[in-house]
Amino acid sequence: MPGWDADDHLAALRAFVTSCGRVAAAVKAGARIGKTNPTPELLAVCEAAERLSAAEPTRKTARAFFEEAFRPHRVLHRSETGLLTGYYEPLVEGSRVKDATFSAPLLRRPGDLVNLVSEAERGAVGERLTHARKDGAGWTPYPTRREIEEGALSGNDLELIxxxxxxxxxxxxxxxxxxxALPDGGKVRVTYDGKNGHPYTSIGRYLIDQGLFPADRMSLQALKRWLRANPERMRDVLWQNQSYVFFRELSGDEATAPRGVLEIPLTPGRSLAVDTAFHVIGTPIYVSSQRLVHATRKPGGFHRLMIAQDVGSAIRGPERGDIYFGSGHHAGSIxxxxxxxxxxxxLLPRQQAGQRDKPPRNRAVPRDTLIDAALPTRKPVRQARQ
Structure with a gap:
């Protein structure tokens, strides 16, 4: 795989171990965390990774661990390449009290909001509703973005910040x-806590399709500038996306990092949002893009072992990934x-994927999307001194 030798496998091991406990706990609790839950083989590799992590591993032993434990398979579906995008944790100013400067609320999750699918599956259900409003007869669709912003949830004390x-x-x-960032100098970290269940619509694509913005100049920053420069059209454009997200405030130890699916702490440059119709949460995925130069500022592009730790409504398909780049303005610019x-x-566990070198039976990724790209087999890694 391009760039494998130069990667920091120790950083990848740390991100991998971050997932392991939460993934194992979810499986033990009987939770569905995607179309397919992690296999016993992946959970066994997780246990080995946790033992290695406790033994002060080096970059060399981390690399040896991945090469011994896993066999990589190239994901191919409809084309020779897939699509990589990026996301980040914004840093913005705000207040706990509404005033003339801060008047647009983030809302808490309403008490009558119910999940129709697990959170890990919400990016994999296409145009179906993922959440709804519970009522006496069962459930009904939740208000849209426009309806919420026009007051459909007013009077319920949902304003968080x-x-x-x-x-x-x-x-x-x-x-x-x-x-x-609050007026008193403090900071509050907030995270996803459900959505109204309506499908996500790209407002950037809407502007392009309406002839309001050239496709070759579209970016996150350009989209923000256009919205603020066109206040008379801003609301109508935002309302094209009927999806609406609710938040909760993080506190204590959980506030040290933003969270992905299963409340997994995200690692900049190592956490990847995927489509769980095809990929299993907690699985290592090696990502290679020669053209993604700005993310590393190194010639040769982006070549990195990442871990499937998040989902997103716009992340659909086996060859689709959203890279978490970190917090703040610099991460946002990338x-x-x-x-x-x-x-x-x-990367599938060798016990699962490579039995007698047969084609892998990954229950999440269709068989015809995988092509072997084998790493050298290493001698077993000594996990820890007894």
Missing amino acids: YLRDPVDVFFMQVQGSGLV AGVTKHPGNFYV
Whole structure:
């Protein structure tokens, strides 16, 4: 795989271990965390990774671990390359109290909101509703973005925190988490806590299709500038996306990092949002893109072992990934211009994927999307001194 030798496998091991406990706990609890739950073989590799992590591994032993434990398979579906985009944790100003400066609220999850699918599956259900309103007869569709912003949930004391304008609210919803700088100098970290269940619609694509913005100049930053420069059209454009996200405030230890699916702490440059109709949460996926140069500032592009730790409504298909780039404005400047072709190699446990070198039976990724790209087999890694 291109760039494998130069990657920091120790950083990948740390991100992998971050997933392991939460994935194992979810499986033990009987939760569905995607179309297919992690296999016993992946959970066994997780246990080995946790033992290695406790033994002060080096980059050399981390690399040896991945090469011994996994066999990589190139993901191919409809084309030679897939699509990579980026996301980040915004840092914006806000207040706990509504005033003339901060008047656009982030809302808490309403008490009558119910999940129709698990959170891990919400990116994999296409145009179906993922959440709804519970009522006496069962459930009904939840209000749309427009209906909510026009007062459908008013009077329910759902206001969590106030941001400067609807644009800041919208993009924090798109990213799924955020840091809010308060007037007293403190910061609050908020995270996704459900949505109204309506399908996501790209407002950037809407502007392009309407002839209001050239496709070759579209980026996250350009979209924000257009919305603020066209206040008379802003609301109507935002309302094209009927999806609306609710938040909760993180506190204590969980506030140290933004969270992905299963509340997995996200690692900049190592966490990948995927479509769980095809990929299993917690699986290592090697991502390679020669054209994604701005993300590393190194010649040769982006070549990195990442871990499937998140989902997104716009992330659909086996050759589709959303790279988490970190927090703040710099991470946003990288994520906002990331839309590049790339190749994906899913790493399956050798006990699961390579039995007698037969084609892998990955229950999540269709058999015809995988092509072997074998790593050298290493001697077993000594996990820890007894």
